Amino acid sequence: MTEPLVRPKRKNPLQRTRRPLSPQGIRSRTAHGLTAAAAEGRFALQVCEDCKTVIYPPRDCCPSCLSARLPFRDVSRGGALLAETTVHTSPEPYFRERMPWRVGTVKLDAGPVMVAHLHGDTREGDRVRLELKLDKSGSAVAIALPEQDTPNMADDPHLREMTCDPKFRRVLITDGRTPVGQAMAKAFADAGAAIVFVGVADAWKPFPGLDALRKIAPVEIVPLDVTDTESVTEQAEQNGARIDIVVNTAEHVRSGGIVDRHGLTVVREQIDVRYLGLVRLAQAFGPILRARGADGVNSAAAFVNLLSVHALMNWPAYGSYSAAEAACLSAAHCMRAELRPGGVKVMNVFFGPLETEWFQTVPPPKVAPAALARGVVRGLQQGVEDVFVGDIAEDIRARLAVNPKALEREMATS
Amino acid sequence: MSVDVLSFARAIANGQIRVIDLTQTLSQDFPTIVLAPELGQCAPFRIEEVSRYDERGPAWYWNNISLGEHTGTHFDAPIHWISGKDLQNNAVDTIDVRKFIAPAVVIDCSNECAADPDFALTIPFVEAWEARHGKIEPGHWVLLRTDWSKQSFADYANLRDDGAHTPGPEPAVVKWLVEQRDVHGFGTETIGTDFGQGHHFNPPFPAHFYMHGKGRFGLQCLTNLDLLPPKGAVIIAAPLKIKQGSGSPLRVLALVS
Numbered sequence: 001m002t003e004p005l006v007r008p009k010r011k012n013p014l015q016r017t018r019r020p021l022s023p024q025g026i027r028s029r030t031a032h033g034l035t036a037a038a039a040e041g042r043f044a045l046q047v048c049e050d051c052k053t054v055i056y057p058p059r060d061c062c063p064s065c066l067s068a069r070l071p072f073r074d075v076s077r078g079g080a081l082l083a084e085t086t087v088h089t090s091p092e093p094y095f096r097e098r099m100p101w102r103v104g105t106v107k108l109d110a111g112p113v114m115v116a117h118l119h120g121d122t123r124e125g126d127r128v129r130l131e132l133k134l135d136k137s138g139s140a141v142a143i144a145l146p147e148q149d150t151p152n153m154a155d156d157p158h159l160r161e162m163t164c165d166p167k168f169r170r171v172l173i174t175d176g177r178t179p180v181g182q183a184m185a186k187a188f189a190d191a192g193a194a195i196v197f198v199g200v201a202d203a204w205k206p207f208p209g210l211d212a213l214r215k216i217a218p219v220e221i222v223p224l225d226v227t228d229t230e231s232v233t234e235q236a237e238q239n240g241a242r243i244d245i246v247v248n249t250a251e252h253v254r255s256g257g258i259v260d261r262h263g264l265t266v267v268r269e270q271i272d273v274r275y276l277g278l279v280r281l282a283q284a285f286g287p288i289l290r291a292r293g294a295d296g297v298n299s300a301a302a303f304v305n306l307l308s309v310h311a312l313m314n315w316p317a318y319g320s321y322s323a324a325e326a327a328c329l330s331a332a333h334c335m336r337a338e339l340r341p342g343g344v345k346v347m348n349v350f351f352g353p354l355e356t357e358w359f360q361t362v363p364p365p366k367v368a369p370a371a372l373a374r375g376v377v378r379g380l381q382q383g384v385e386d387v388f389v390g391d392i393a394e395d396i397r398a399r400l401a402v403n404p405k406a407l408e409r410e411m412a413t414s
Numbered sequence: 415m416s417v418d419v420l421s422f423a424r425a426i427a428n429g430q431i432r433v434i435d436l437t438q439t440l441s442q443d444f445p446t447i448v449l450a451p452e453l454g455q456c457a458p459f460r461i462e463e464v465s466r467y468d469e470r471g472p473a474w475y476w477n478n479i480s481l482g483e484h485t486g487t488h489f490d491a492p493i494h495w496i497s498g499k500d501l502q503n504n505a506v507d508t509i510d511v512r513k514f515i516a517p518a519v520v521i522d523c524s525n526e527c528a529a530d531p532d533f534a535l536t537i538p539f540v541e542a543w544e545a546r547h548g549k550i551e552p553g554h555w556v557l558l559r560t561d562w563s564k565q566s567f568a569d570y571a572n573l574r575d576d577g578a579h580t581p582g583p584e585p586a587v588v589k590w591l592v593e594q595r596d597v598h599g600f601g602t603e604t605i606g607t608d609f610g611q612g613h614h615f616n617p618p619f620p621a622h623f624y625m626h627g628k629g630r631f632g633l634q635c636l637t638n639l640d641l642l643p644p645k646g647a648v649i650i651a652a653p654l655k656i657k658q659g660s661g662s663p664l665r666v667l668a669l670v671s
Contacts, residue, residue, distance in 0.1 A: 204445050204567035206574070228442045229462055265454050 020293030025137025163383035199224025226277030257319035290342030352392025490632030497627030582609030599631030
């Protein structure tokens, strides 16, 4: 049974913050097929198109029939832990700090034998579930979990290295004025976050939900306006060193296209709130997050982007909104590269129309703010990089994968 | 009569004429007018550092700023309102520059406003003021001292479920000030020249409608009106020369002897 995590003691302010280290993260282009699966929480291995052999480790031709047609496919996660060993010493600086470390070999039901990190609740001979996770280097590794959930299993130190579990972490919700921001605050409180900082811009402007927000125990309301560089900088200076997860809930949803729009005011606001807001947050909080990637139980863990799925394909009915979201998606890719040396994940959470005022005229299915918030927390607990919440998001992603041009045409009339 | 501009300058320098700043600091958090969110919005003041003696400019510090024409302490030109849209020289770049310097009367209703944020200025109130201080001469700014500039931002904007609750003039008094007193313009400490609930008046937003309809001006987000005498101050309010500008943030100064 996993020893439950205890709330970390207050950090000694005179203690040096250890610099983050990463395990070796170089993978072949083919092996990044595992990274793609891990990023979404899927378990996928190469399956030979010609002889159906399931292949591990990733290869460029099938070891059984020499075919080069080896796409990654989701396969069964089940297997048996054949053998385990405990590593007590390593020349790798990352592992040296984390000894002892258990690894083992797992005979997958799907066929191959895989080398995997081992959850503390697994024993040699056990049935296990394999998961692909992104380690601190951002590359995929396998970890064997007990077949059935065990108490406190998320608190396992090996597993927690690969996830961004909010438990005992300190979170910043950048905009608490919106239903999404408020649902997010509640979800993080429920997930055991130690402090939930909630940013409120223009405190002189009343907004619904403030009283309920104040009643959530770990919530601390702080002044924050993502359109104001000084405000973002000041908040990072004040609290940046004790914020482990940033969730950017600032939104600017308006219907209307690019041609069919009168003037630039709204477009400029969208770019200012969304793209420039993200850049301001990234510049203010990114360096501190990156420096604190190995700062104990409540190390910096993640920067969360909430993105319309129309960042992936423009929806002309909300055309300029989609374009601003696409800018944020591109920025997120840059941030991933920049924050990875600190072991800090950038998690993109894609969603379709929300059950909120600015999507009033859009028919269901729509995503409730609470469902989006649950998706965010679940994604962090899993340690994934890309999350799709709701039917529309899943649908757009599937159609995009099959035929982007068809999707482009279809969006024009939807 | 010859006027000696240099003695005027000397009087400023030696303090015989006091200069009072009626301007709020342009800062990011100062409230900007709020409209329904589907309407176009006035941009708040924003400032981005270009360089500060660093690799972006080693020996100099400067900023880029962005803001709306109606952000912070600002001037309203007649073209701002539909009632003034067809007047001659109705934009900040074409207004006769002599109009940027004019005397002012200050009507103190701070006690009334402290008791009631929905205090509305009426003709009888102004007549009572005139009974004490004399008739308002043509060509004067009428500045409404409410002490609203001393409020917290939340109380300053005072937004409730049914909108803003801030003091301002009734329609009749604005029309009367323009037609019977030939005033230069109307200035307030509040976010706009109009009553907070002025959209319910007929016409809506009378300070804008009547003042700008007759080519008069507006000043809002003023401060330090409590330092001015009821009569005798001269206001220097020169907006930026924005091409066809509807208004402009500006430094408003009062000269008091």
